[in-house]
Amino acid sequence: MNLAWKEMKKSNTKFVILGSIVFLISLLTFIISGLANGLSQDNAALIKNLPDGTIYMETAAEETHALSAIDTDTEKQVLMENDGAFAFSIQMGFLLNEQDGQQSVAFATSTGSAEFPDVAKGDIILDRSLEEDGIKQGDIFNNSQLEDEFTVAGFTDGAKYSHAAVAFIHPDDYADMYRTEQMQMLFVPETAQPRTVSGLQSFSTEEFLNTLPSYSAEQLSLSMIVWFLVVISGMLFAIFFYMMNIQKLGLYGILKAIGVKTGALFRMIWTQMLVITAIALILSIAISQLFGRVAPSDMPFHLPVDATLQLTAVFFIIGFFGATLSGLQIRKATPLQAIQQGEESA
Structure with missing residues (x-):
């Protein structure tokens, strides 16, 4: 020394x-x-903030969640057999304000989960980064794929996807926008002992993130x-x-x-x-x-x-x-x- x-x-x-x-x-x-x-x-904060568990998507989608569509009967069976499981979808899109100003967002919805905000039909909850851009609670937005308008019901933290703010909407509004009743993915928490599901491919959170090219x-x-x-x-x-x-x-x-x-x-x-x-x-x-x-x-x-x-x-x-x-x-x-x-x- x-x-x-x-x-x-x-x-x-x-x-x-x-x-x-x-x-x-x-x-x-x-x-x-x-x-x-x-x-x-x-x-990918939206996915990274999920608890430990398994994400399922349709095998035929070839690891592209935007092409995945979970069969409704399969979804009901998995949700019934696994406590805390939920189905969810994510789709890139945009919102238009009353001055036709466009805001890119990632629309997200779920069947009901503590991990996703509970949103009423016609309402929308946005990532807080949009509040810094001047968007306020009560603001009105619309989308060319939906006849009704969205009302900003609040904001949440840490909800980003593909470098865009996440916009949480009700499943019925999502179904009207994208013309489908089927969810893209299922999430089964680690405590629920996930198993093999016919027609579905399973991913850990990290494996799912690696399916996102960007x-x-x-x-x-x-x-x-x-x-x-x-x-x-x-x-x-x-x-x-x-x-x-x-x-x-x-x-x-x-x-x-x-x-x-x-x-x-x-x-x-x-x-x-x-x-x-x-x-x-x-x-x-x-x-x-x-x-x-x-x-x-x-x-x-x-x-x-x-x-x-x-x-x-x-x-x-x-x-x-x-x-x-x-x-x-x-x-x-x-x-x-x-x-x-x-x-x-x-």
Whole structure:
């Protein structure tokens, strides 16, 4: 420990440069991770907010929920046999206000569930993001597919789908708009022991999200960037300590000659890595959380605690392996090598 601190004080410029690079990379990683999580919420919060369970859609729909249509008898049987189960549908559409201004929304309806707001016929409940756009309770909207008008009955939080605000409507209004009595999907909570249903394909919540083309492509791209940055940080540790260790092989040989164990030299490197990584991550986490607070409201940024802790652990693990890999040069250091370097310098 003392060796680590002494070297860091003596060569503080080198360690400050490495720490600055790790800080910038980790900050960029946290911000991109926050954007990835934010886009994920903006794209599919309606589904992600569902409890653990199984989602069923028609097998013939080939994993495209917009083409799915659950047989009415099958729906009744599943709902009767599973407590807490419900059927629901989601369809992209639009609302027109009294000035014919158009607002894109995702219409959603269900057979009755605690997970979806209870909406009266003719009413509509919107995601709160539309309230920020000036829409108020009591506003009137219509749709070209429906003769009657909608009245805004209230707002709810965390209801986004395909980057659009969700508009919850009554099943009868949905049936009139889309000319169908059939729901697209069934949801069976985890406690209900889901089973195989003839003609239906089952999905976990995560599996269902991956059937959404926009969601899977978007998250895959951002995840690749995040992990690429994490790998770069590990390579930086390995390269930095490798170059330092090459320069200090003679010093390591002398230390070994006076009785310093190889394990102690490795602990010195690990201590330096931990100090640099800890300081860099504390700063990057603080700034990324501040960024989430001051970012524009229309920027989807969400960095939960579990994602922060996961990335923090990964940075420490990558840093440890990078520093350890570079430290393998310590095993090659011998007292004879130190004497030879001294003779060459003389």
